[in-house]
Amino acid sequence: MNKQGYTFASATSTTAKALLLGAALSATGGAYAAGDKGDVTLAYVEWSSEVASTNVVKAVLEEQGYNVELKSLSAAAMWQAVAFGDADGMVAAWLPTTHEDYMKKVSAKIEDLGVNLDGTKLGLVVPTYSKLNSIEDLKTQGDDIDDRIIGIEPGAGLTRLTEKVVEDYGLEDIDLRTGSGATMTAALNNAIKGKRDIVVTGWTPHWMFARWDLKYLDDPKNVYGGAEQIHTIARLGLKEDMPEVYSILDNFHWTPEQMGQVMLKNQEKDADPYENAKAWVDSHPDIVKGWLPATAQ
Template identity: 55%
Template sequence: MRMRILSAMMLMVVCICGSLGTALAGHKGKVRLAYVEWDCATATTNVARAVLEEKMGYDVEILPVAAAAMWAATASGDVDGMMAAWLPVTHSSYLKRFSKKVVDLGPLVTGAKIGLVVPDYVTIDSIGELGSHAGKFSGRIIGIDPGAGVMAKAEKAIEDYHIKGMELMEGSGATMTAALSDAIKHHQWVVVTGWAPHWKFGRWQLKFLEDPKGVFGKAENIHTVVRKGLSTDKPEVYRFLDRFKWTRNNMETVMAWDQEPGANRYENAKRFVREHPELVDSWLK
């Protein structure tokens, strides 16, 4: 009888502790972050979620949306913020439209850019050299979806640099990286529309072709942008998001992990947090 009572009491303690642990995991309330489903934004947002949940005790909801919806949701207060604002060029129209309703916390990573990318064993260095080596590239620039900004810039580059014998091929991010992978495997010349940060830079040795005419624009930064009032009603979250800074190499490391077969992006984010305690501590001071 005594053993049954002790067993029942122990079970009750386990249940209470389990329930308490679950409650404490989000005891500080909920944080909502919007992001566009780009690999860079997904990696960043999941790492932020890992810190907010595992280190700070918040319950975090991350919401994948289109870029316009991401900005609108932040401006309206439907979400607390986003970590995927490409500035000063790509998202400049959104910042201008919503500037009075959001707070720009500045860059979380610098040196973001778009352009034409080749493996580092390709011996040309400039976009202007593509035409004279069109045969080695099989007359193709491997692109992504036709509505992407980098595709419009690539078309303009073909015109402005008078590139003959090269055609811009439409596709997707997946078909672009598949073509790049196959060419590198066989040590063939290939040129693709590219942007950084991107996981491909964490997997292969690549380089942007120089763009002396500035068709693709200057390097950009990726900013954190939050809703008005966050600093007042969630000051700890605001401070963390304001201090979150990392490098392209950091980001591309996580992005490369995310491309591994069977990868769990949130588990990869938690792995990064575990393996970089000093960096994480700098975000929490």
């Protein structure tokens, strides 16, 4: 991975070597072997959406000749990794609300490349058969859900917002139980099998909305905010160090429906997220072509 600490001389030397290699390959009609163009590190959080998108970007970069390492981190650590050059970028920044605090802390040390997915949402989620329709209902119907909300990781932005929901709505008798995305969906699955009421912290896009009939509870105080977007974030200096990688990250953009195709495949038994990502990339060449710089098309 190229870091911000490279000197001008080393960067110039690296560029010269790359140009010589490219010229030689061009002259012989060859192609880059995997990893020939250098190492790239991408950070992400273990949300099903980010597992899907990060592996798709990895598959595209590796097709272009890069060796890509993925780092699974907490949300806070993910932002720190990009800000301090321990990762080259991420495609997992939920803005403007979920990751607002992280963005404020490191905004001068990163570059926001803009939106890679529109149409996200956060909130409390229940099965559609539930009589609960609003967060306000939890004040009087907490017994129906055993006075608990099933959450995800303690450090997640969604968890922070849900803690604020408990405070702002006066839900002191409701216990927010943190865990992980996997424990949350497992609890949801068990409740639905028994047709029991349950409230979980949820977000869109997520494969659970394709598997089960679910609904968001109304949020009249708008604590969770409106619709969000997922942004791509790059470390400072990436554009100069690895312009092709920067361009691919900058161009990457897809829809919730496209992401959902990969997420659902990842829920199958013995699924390999990277192999599923490669299969999706191989079957959508026209979409992927739009992410590549003109020189690579």
